Amino acid sequence: MIYQISSGQGPAECELGVSKLWDYLQSHYDVTLLDTSQGYYAETFRSIRLYSEDDLAEYVGSVQWICRSPYRPNHKRKNWFIDFQLCETVRTDAFDPEQVVFDTFRSGGKGGQNVNKVESGVRAIYLPTGQAVVCTEERSQYANKQKALSRLQALVQKSEQDQQAQQKNQACRHHTRLERGNAQVRFEGPGFRRA
Template identity: 35%
Template sequence: MEVYIQLSSGKGPKECDFFLTKVLSIFKREALEKQILVTIVSQEQSEGELIRSAICKLTGHDIDIFLQSWTGSLQWTCTSPFRTFHKRKNWFIALFIVNEKNEVAISEDDILYQMIRSSGPGGQHVNKVSSAVRALHMPTGLMVVAMDTRSQLQNKKLATERLALKIMNMQDLTVKQEKDLQWHNHAEIERGNPIRVFKGIKFKGSL
């Protein structure tokens, strides 16, 4: 079973991005405890290494049951770690399942794959074999590179998924704008009814 989800802080302040970055680690850890693999397909960063939005693929069994305690608005109650005298203490992000109709199916006949070497720091090769994969979608000219794992097969699969995501963003900009609007409406409505609340700088969570 595979399910795609998105974590988003919308247009929230830096504190929301900080919250999302921490929650993503908690989400991955809890998923692993349920033997669910979480693969980050794409992410949008804000300041530094903070994450504003992440699309993840979940693989495993009983994912729908696991997501019942995650899907919706998430709240973090804590004083700002960035603004000492800021009065606000409640920060919100959201997790929602990506609609299947927005997924893009592409034919591998339209993709040109090239195996390349994964390079490490200082130009050192991670492997002597070519494990990284460059994928070119010939009809659109879009290209991605995947070198996340030592497995050429897994990197090829990741490259295909990232290419599909790029095509979706290019072809379906209107839908993306509608999703952004839905997110803003959703955030305003759900602020008083979070599915989970995390407290303090150690992010102690409750359902």
């Protein structure tokens, strides 16, 4: 599963909290870093996207860190909130030509009497997604099948790229939706101990 840790629109202390939560997760779970958005200070992050097979559902929502500000020691605020969200996953299986079904039909256009006698038009359907393309440009069924297969592969890859871009945009929108309060999990102190 893909998760995102975010400081929301919070100050540098929240960005430090993102970094500390990431360190905590690394020491307690099997997690893999996908990408980061750098924070104001070194070693801090505005957001981190990570992958884990472990169930991290208990962290989903608001995570509270109770600590005096390491950047502004005289600041009265001691409660810093971090957002932890489950991201939608995009299926990125490799295109499998074995999963393509061809449907043939008689096509109009160039080809003389051949058009009326032979089913040279081809409709290719990719079974996992239901996407389909039609090819009737060539006079032979074989050539139309090759073109249809190539177009279908490009269509499926484009669709996957669009879904990945949409997933990244959604992750950016999560970055602005941090709920302050109602924390699922609490941590305390500079050592980021679980409360």
